[in-house]
Amino acid sequence: MVSKSFGRILLEDVVRMTNVSQTSHVGGCLSCLDIVNVLFNNVINIDSKKPKSKNRDRFILSKGHTSAVIYSALANKGFFPVKWLRTFFENGTKLPGHIDHKVPGVEFSTGSLGHGLSVGLGMAMSMRNKKIKSKVYVLLSDGEMNSGSTVEAIMFAGHHKINNLICIVDKNQFQALGKTDDIINLNPLSKKWESFGWNAYDIDGHNTSEIKTALLSAKKNSQKPSVLVCNTVKGKGLKDFEGRLMSHYRPPSDDQLNDFMEGLELIR
Ligand SMILES: [Mg+2]
Numbered sequence: 001m002v003s004k005s006f007g008r009i010l011l012e013d014v015v016r017m018t019n020v021s022q023t024s025h026v027g028g029c030l031s032c033l034d035i036v037n038v039l040f041n042n043v044i045n046i047d048s049k050k051p052k053s054k055n056r057d058r059f060i061l062s063k064g065h066t067s068a069v070i071y072s073a074l075a076n077k078g079f080f081p082v083k084w085l086r087t088f089f090e091n092g093t094k095l096p097g098h099i100d101h102k103v104p105g106v107e108f109s110t111g112s113l114g115h116g117l118s119v120g121l122g123m124a125m126s127m128r129n130k131k132i133k134s135k136v137y138v139l140l141s142d143g144e145m146n147s148g149s150t151v152e153a154i155m156f157a158g159h160h161k162i163n164n165l166i167c168i169v170d171k172n173q174f175q176a177l178g179k180t181d182d183i184i185n186l187n188p189l190s191k192k193w194e195s196f197g198w199n200a201y202d203i204d205g206h207n208t209s210e211i212k213t214a215l216l217s218a219k220k221n222s223q224k225p226s227v228l229v230c231n232t233v234k235g236k237g238l239k240d241f242e243g244r245l246m247s248h249y250r251p252p253s254d255d256q257l258n259d260f261m262e263g264l265e266l267i268r
Helices: 006-021 026-031 033-043 066-077 082-087 114-131 148-159 190-196 208-220 254-266
Strands: 056-062 136-143 165-171 199-204 227-233
Touching: 006 026, 006 033, 006 066, 006 082, 026 033, 026 066, 026 114, 033 136, 033 165, 056 066, 056 114, 066 082, 114 136, 114 148, 114 165, 136 190, 136 208, 165 208, 190 199, 190 227, 199 254, 208 227
Parallel strands: 056 136, 136 165, 165 227, 199 227
Antiparallel strands: none
């Protein structure tokens, strides 16, 4: 039997979890899934046996509503039992819909948007002051670029050259109520980050080799904070959901889940 790749496990878990719970945000989970796959499988230094190690890398999911993909990553890396995923979003669950710091491996609760980068910046500064060599990774939505607190953190980190801070923007071109281009145009996004003193990578957020190369390069950069502007597709991989605003809200139906799983079997 061929063992499943980490990315394939994340994909199955996210679509199943949102179907079973009949809850929102499958679109934003799928747009950042390839990023999470590479980050958790190849880059970030975390260990479920030493979850509070002083020298661990820190990860903050600023787009806290897409918790399903991170819960899957953490469960499959051994931070808590995979069977917890079956209770996602239920009343009384250990895995609430917006990511929760009480879950093993989660550094910070988010869901009220626009806070993750400022918190990550504070962690990175503290670690730098204590001579801890680890990195802080923050996964941000493109909609959060509208938040003043995000822009303040960008300015501050660039000015103070907080080089242990790595931000990843899931640029799926949608936010809750429409297209980012229509609400507040962000382009040219990577040039804006560069103008504030960041080292920027503008990449295909579904190309795992591009993601890995950029993350490993960002880790080595010793002069500036780094950002990966990842061009992604909301609902990536789920028929009828790709590139559609409704994927922010609508969960996959039972038929859509079955079609999806059958499709995965065909391309194995
Ligand atoms: Mg978005």
